[in-house]
Amino acid sequence: MVMFWVSLLAISMLLYVVLDGVDLGVGMLFGLAKSEARRSAMQSAVAPIWDGNETWLVVTAVILWGAFPVVYATLLSAFYLPLIVMLLGLILRGVAFEFRYKTERLRWIWDLSFAGGSLIATFIQGMTVGALVEGLQFTNGEYSGGEVGWLTPFAVLCGIGLCLGYGLLGACWLVRKCESEVRDTARRQIPILAVGVLAFLVLVFAYALAEHLPILHRWIDRPYLFAFPAIGAVAATVLAVSILNHNDYWPFYMVGLIFESAFGTLALSFWPYMIPFQITVDQAAAPQSSLMFMFWGGVVVFPLMLLYTVVSYRVFRGKVRASAGYGH
DSSP states (O other), rough: OHHHHHHHHHHHHHHHIIIHHHHHHHHHHHTTTOHHHHHHHHHHHHOOOOOHHHHHHHHHHHHHHOOHHOOOOOOHHHHHHHHHHHHHHHHHHHHHHHHHEEEGHHHHHOOOOHHHHHHHHHHHHHHHHHHHHHHOOTTTTEEOSOOTTTTOHHHHHHHHHHHHHHHHHHHHHHHHHHHHHHHHHHHHHHHHHHHHHHHHHHHHHHHEEEEEEEOHHHHHHHHHGGGGHHHHHHHHHHHHHHHTTOOSHHHHHHHHHHHHHHHHHEEEEEHEETTTTTEEHHHOOHHHHHHHHHHHHHHHHHHHHHHHHHHHHHOOOSSOOOOOOTHH
16 A cells, blocks of 8 residues: 555656646746747647646645655655745746736736746755755754755755756747747757756766765666666657757657656665655555555546546647737
8 A cells, every 4th residue: 555655656746847847947938038929829838737737746745744744744844944935936926827917017027927936946846856865964763954954055956957957848848839939949948958957967976976975875786777867868869869850749758758767766766765865665654544545535536637637738739829828
């Protein structure tokens, strides 16, 4: 039963990262758009799916709260302030998404809020992952790092890296969904963002070597983990070829595959820990009776949510018309 909830948690987290990463990436690139027509087309590219994508963050939180309460409590203790800031960023983005068409004179405020909220939420997510990879401070099995124990140079670097990664994901989605100037601009942004992501990966690896991070020992002890970077390298090659050939279809899927390979590398590097390297899956799990009580909801609700996601992407497939505008 524990593995059932671990699997659902992993799927929920991966879906959130890839799907809402698109929205957040488009939101950050939204701040660079130089005309209202471009901004309108970019918003229309994510309008049918953005609120559904955020649902997977809620699912992740609910699974942690119900199935792994120790991890839920520990994460809140360690990241209470940044998680509040992240939620405020997501709320600001959602409000701006709906309100920017309600005004013309002050639309620039909502445009700035949409881009700023996306940037804040993305940076906090990356910083949180970086803090977990570097390791949290524990005393007698409880978090003891203080209110800002998560604020380290490595965590900040990871926050910047995720901004570049989500930006790359968003640019590839715009190539997939848009036409004319928006698509062409996004295609020009992809090589810049891809180089930025590559530079980030090099810096992270150099930092891990210099600081002797514990996760390095996992890569040495588990050589099969290098299969995931190999998959990512193949995906990056296909991405480069597809951009050179002006292909609109493959870039998004290749970047999605790169994110999946990175997620797989991290997940298996941490295993069997949920809080590296302090709390294992078995230590974090709720009592068997609680897991069984939640099970019946999981086997009904989770497939329905997957079906809804598939149907929504299927219904709104294809290019966004240049004349389409969210709220019009």
